[in-house]
Amino acid sequence: MRPSWRRARWHRYCEFHSSAAAAAAPSTTAKNGKGSHYGSFFQFLRQHPQVGGLAPADRNGNGAVEEEPSTSESPAEEETPLNIQAGNLHMYRPSRPPRWEPFKSRDTIGSFFSKMEAAIEVGNVLREMGWNEDSQVKVEKLKVPWNPLVVLQVLRQPLEPDAAWGFFQWLKGVEGYRHTEHTYNSLIEVFGRVKDVTGIQKVLDDMSAYGCGMNVVLFTTVIHWYSRADDIDRAVEMWNQMLKVGCLPNVVTYTMLMSLLTKLKRFRQVGEIFKDMVSAGCRPNVRTYTVLIQCLASSGNLDAALLVFEKLDSLKASPTAATFRVLMDSAASAGDLELLKGLFEGMKKANQKPNGKMYFTVMDSLKKAGKLTEAAPLLEAMESMIEADQLYADFQAKTPDQESTKEEDDRRGSSGGETKERSVPLQDMEVMEGLDRPLVDMKAFSTIIYRWTPETAAALEAANFRWDPWKVLRVLMGMRDVTAALRFFYWVEKQPGYKHDSFVYTKMISLLGRHHHFSQVEELLMKLQSSDIEVSIVTMNSIIFTLSVSHNPDLAMKIFYWMKDLKVKPNTRTYTTVIDMLVKMRHFDRAMAIYQEMLDAGCKPDAHTYTVLIQSLGREGKIDAAEHLLEKMPLNGCKPNVVNYTSLINSLIHYGRVSHALAVFKRMQDEGVMPNSITYSLMSKGLKRANMLHDLVEVEKKMATIDFWKQQRVKSEDETLVNETILKALLPELKRESQDQRQTE
Template identity: 25%
Template sequence: MYLNRFHKINSTFNYVSLHIRRFLVTQNVNKVALYFHRARLIDSIRLALRSNSSDNLVTYLENPSLDSFVVTKALQSAPSPESALHLIECLKKIPHFSHTHNTLYALAKILAKARETAKLQALINAINSGKFINTPRVSYMDQMRWYAISGEFNDVVRVWDEWRTTLRKHPCTESYNIVMGLYVQVGKDSDAVRLFRRMIEEGALPNCRTYTIMIEHLVKTRNLDSAIELFHMLPHVRIKRTLKQYSVLVEAFTIANQLDVVKVLLDQMRSDGILPVRAMLWSLQQMQSAGYDAETNELLRDMLPDGRIKMIGYSMDSSEDDSDDEDEEIDGNNTNAVDQPHLKPWLDPASLANALQNWGAEEVTALEDANLVWTSRLVCKMIRSFKSAETAWQFFYWVSCQPGFIHDIYTISRMITKLARQGCVDLVDQLLSKVEREGIRLSFSTIRLIIDFYGISRYGDPALRVFKSIKTICGPVSKSSQLLLYSSLLRTLIKCKMNSDALDILDEMSLLGIVPDSQIYSGLMNHFALHGDIKTVQRLFGMARQSGIEPDAYMYKVLIHAYCKCERAALALRVFEDMGNSGLLPDAHTKQLLVKSLWKEGKLLEAASVEERTEEISDALPLASPGHMFTVSSTDLSRICNIYSNSFQSTCS
């Protein structure tokens, strides 16, 4: 007991003294220079982990610069779970090192990959018991992620069930994704489909990762037609299509020799402003061999290894004086280096961007001295990682002056959306003017993002200007894409309280023959109801029906909630009656809200009537009315459920 107490006191002393020392050392340090110093140490550890000598690894770990950042990144870049665990063992010999939240979580992930479930559970228990200083309890989500990595399905479900008992509503969407992904992994098709239905029924909204899991599942079971149908539905339900989804589908249709479909996917990927990854290299080479040169040449050129990026090799000399030699390319003809590993230098754009936040002269000089090879992909990652749009803009201008680098549509798009997100209107206008002058066409997705981000930063007029110049900066846009742009614009305008402009845009859509979908009407009706503009709400409801849209359960729910919030329970009751006449049921929460509002406004008989009408069917009331304003309707979710379940009809039945 006394030894344990001494160990805890000693660990506390080491932790405090270490951080005091680092605080004093780093007060005036150049953060960029510190980043590259750490990077060289990380590279040394990476190479040592790939060698056969433990002595060299311990020597590098004894470096005074070793801290939790270096250890975390070294663990994450270890070649295997076994080598990472070896690194953890070697760290026990380093008296000045103490684990932090980041290193412990990196260790947990490694234990999960190594399937060391007992050790993982012991680590979680140790963290939760407060054994480690300044490390909070492990969340249910992190536990689920780690057990999922280790393939321990029963532990994932156990943690999920335990978490659900602590919640009033459904858990987050990502928790469903984890369980659903495990079902797909072990081949439980019907269970995956049932869990997706359960997610919808409980009111959780699927996100892009949910659809990625579904697409991977459909591809894995050779349901390619269903996979591409689901993929083409994503823009309609306002879900961003991801690089992972494109990669999975491109590979699947290349293997199936349906190269025309691959061509369409590559065109859509370019339209979405997404850069390809090395995983697509084989598919693109197959396309090129089949004669699709125009579609693949540019993409292949961006994916080939950049000869300007030198490799690092393992050096037996660990002296500080020779640290610069680690960045030199090893001669392949050197017989002493034949069996030695060759790696790209370690680089973390997010950490480098964080070191550059102040953008001072010393930091910029250190960045220039590093002689990094700037590619479009790296610049995009850097821009995304900057917290400040102003710093990102300074970097954007600086990197344009670096030898061998020219901004392209990807870096320009990333910069424009970053500026729009933080409301830098003048800089956005400046970049858009340059784009227009030089005849560069931005992707439709970029324009839509600008409009969406202006809604977040509350700049309605600039969003209108961008929308009206769509043809000059984007080119022709299809009617389906125009609908999405109008949806984003309307949402931005009501966020900016530009109600009259929003109604004018709605009239403009009617004149152009672009019919708003039920998501748009639901969002607009909710907004105007909350502002007490009942006449406009009723007008919108009438417009929806005149355009052929049959209100679904979610639209009725939106109206009932909105009327109740603005204390118009009589109107909410009328909507409830219309809902019943349409053969639809409200979810339990909506029914309770209506009854409570009627009671509050003194309409006791009406409240009793609602209770009486729903008493016999109370068990049949849905838990939630699936859908979301401006994004997805109940009808869309039902269609997606049908696409997914029909692909596994035999197993689900």
């Protein structure tokens, strides 16, 4: 039942519209007093669908309006136009259809694969015959139930642009079908893979004429393929058009454009784009920082690149293998073997492994710097961490031999034309050549395997579907029943050629932990320990966090100490999660013991760790200990932030020490930490309660001069330092302005 205020508002809402309905349809009467509001209102909506919506019962399965048959007793009345906004009837608007209408959960495994098989057959026809009258007749005979997702499966196959274009235009005449921005996006990728910028422009013109609008994903896709084709002018033009129409770029768009400008050595433009990104409030990710590090290193600012690299962990952007590769290549080019060795050791500590591409890139850079002989032991250590097959494959990709080139030429026609693609059977449809993603859309596939039954298992086995950890992850994310997910987990493990990895185990354990199936969690952990799967710190942190929010501290602590047996060293996030869990369970002594163990292990706490500890000491009434901990933060290499000070001020005010809280409030500003709205609100309430009116007036005056709405996200000191370092390195005028300002001061 609705709350009383909602019921009252609902009755007023129905009374207003029932009066309008009575005026428009006076012959409509109600059978009872309470139903007079609802019955007349619904009847009014049935007779006036143009007002703004219909009840769900007034629509059939296809979304069309069902017309009521007219009878002699109740003759049909003419529709009376009323001046009512559609927004007033938002409750009765037809529900928006899902994005992939044909693939709802009611579809079966068999119907899904039949549609995928039809898409494969259409792709084979287009590759063998192109698009002409004969291929059109052949496609029509297949009687494919066309919808956007089936079209996507066709366009994801390696097709000739002309064949894809003809097929795409033919679909416009198919009854009941309409292209979406997703199908246009896939067609742009067909032209982009062959670097046909003219074809991309043709698709954009057709899209505009068709009435399909552009969004940030389409803009980003076009900029990406213009970048791959080295057409900087078109990419920048598309960027300017994106800003002109008011479409805000996302982090992927910014990163893509900066990557293109870095390859073209337009470092100043990279700085300008990054400045706009920071001003727009778009937060960089690890890929963005990797591109910026490459830009700084390529522009001769290796020190700035190393500073950004050192701050990545504090920015919650852990470096990837690509980040290490960029810096190791720069260090090798500079001939700095000590830096190269340090980066390699850091890479091993971060559980990142080198690949063949990194190995050969570093080797070439060392050879050019004349340091190849001196770096032989380091190269041998790198080579020992790379599998032989992968190293050979990367070497073949770097320097293709004559035999592979001859085989590739034999696959081409006698006239030197393009390669003739082979037909792809159903069981090979998820490993297409020339594609970097599977043909089967696992997002749509996971919607039909939301539960697990013997019939589902039999259908999947009959389809000869090839499983890999990525596909299993997507299915587990789409399943609703944790018991069914566990059955699927054990079933797929027995499939030939498949093996679980640490990410699949992490996802399954997290699902079980959130649903409080702790016995199965322990069973899977024992199974993971007995397997040869390498357990990373990311896996352990995810499992401990899941158990902590599931209120099972005993099992979480058991796994925390079990990490030593697995030789996985806890990091700052691990200790912080455990401390936070113990504090919430009011085990303050154990939390402080873990904190001391963290310091003894040489792991540096971060600002969040201290926030948890200060809050826990404040709740226990140990205010002096909390303040002492805050003062010790700089000694441990962590400067207090606004959250740390606010936590201490809150505890001081709670225990009536308002004067001391005011002193801490002034001290934080003297140290350059600006209070936020929460800090000011706490001080205002505390001063008012303590009747310190003079100080209250000063605080509220200063509070009135600050626009807290503009402070959407408080930037940390490290983030500010990184942004300033990047901008000063890439935009020299900012560096000169900073120097002039220092001289003036």
